[in-house]
Amino acid sequence: MSAILVTGADLAPQALELLEEHEVIFAGKTPTEDDVVALCAKHNPVAIIVRYSKVGAAAMDAAPALRVISKHGSGTDTIDKPAAKARGIEVVAAAGANAAAVAEQALALMLACAKSVVSLDARMHGGHWDKATHKSLELGGRTVGLVGLGAIGLRFARMAHALDMRVIGFDPFAKNLPDYVQAVDLEAIWRDADVISLHCPLTEDNRQLVNAGTLATTRRGVILVNTARGGLIDEDALLAAVKSGQVLAAGLDSFAVEPMVAGHPFQGEKGFVLSPHIGGVTSDAYVNMGVAAASNALEVLAKQQAPA
Incomplete structure (x- = not known):
């Protein structure tokens, strides 16, 4: 045997x-x-x-x-x-x-970032009522840019379209895209998207695709979601961009080094919603x-x- x-x-x-x-x-x-x-x-x-x-x-x-x-x-x-x-x-x-599971995790992270779900929950549990001072971000009518239009990316695209978001995407290998997904180049993703979600495999060519240079060209207050691979992001550059407000919030399910160890600079930082690479774990x-x-x-x- x-x-x-x-x-x-x-x-x-x-x-x-x-x-x-x-x-x-x-x-x-x-x-x-x-x-x-x-x-x-x-x-x-x-x-x-x-x-x-x-x-x-x-x-x-x-x-x-x-x-x-x-x-x-x-x-x-x-x-x-x-x-x-x-x-x-x-x-x-x-x-x-696992396309459905990961796409749903990306949706959850995007919504958590836009609606301040984690921070508001903590405030409520602490006895606060921030109705008079808090404003969330409305996603309808805004643009989501997808890097990768495989099974997971297209599943997420359908969800974003259902939220009345404009969907643009970059994937040199994608064909026969649905009519609600507009194929664009990478520069348009950085330039035009209010939310950027990563759905591509990690290769030597795209390692640290999200870096100080690309983040500097995004719209101020962009939301970044990553349910793909942590190596796609320069984590030091992302931390700096979140602290400066260039990135409003980052919803991350994967990291450069896994498992994440105690003392990672993202831990305890406002503007990060984190999950332990469980997007596909249902x-x-x-x-x-x-x-x-x-x-x-x-x-x-x-x-x-x-x-x-």
Whole structure:
């Protein structure tokens, strides 16, 4: 019985049913890259389902039987794709499996920023009544700029359109966009958007896409939402922009270093609404991603075993 390694502590029962002809090895809740390498050396898996940790060349070399690395989600930046390609290992992702969950988190963060949900809640619990002094931001009629128009970005676009927002978006790979999404270049996103929401994968080309230079060209008082990857943002530059008022508020679900450790400069800062990279973590998405990751891995293995 060939082994499949899961870099996590669990997998949806529906996914495990699909893998019943394989020995499923779990790496635990917070596996390190060294843990993954050791488990590869011990079990020589034919497939790795990636939930947490990175999978690099060392893990691939430790598992000569490895044929496919399947991401439990859509972002494959934690997988060394050039190393996999050089070794003939296919990399697949559960694209779209968590689109609804992540788009809803982006919507929640946008609304929390615009409506001061967190700060007003704290004030109310502290016995204050700020009706006479507080004004929230109305989103209807304002422009949201999306960077990335894949399954998640388009789902969020539909939600924003339902709020009567003008939707502009940048994605050089997107085709057949709905009529309520206007394709623009990146400069127009920075220049014209009242809300900017990131929905693109992290690559070496777009690392720290949001930086001091791009933030300086945005409308003063812009809202920034990131449910994609933390590496898309220069965090020092964002902190400075929030403190100066250039950015009204930032709703963030991902960070440059995860998990966030105590003492991070965003902690306790007014203008930041933070969540621990749980945009795609819902009961439905857990099942959808698990089933998709398992199915994708099995599909590659079956294709490679099929007679020529």
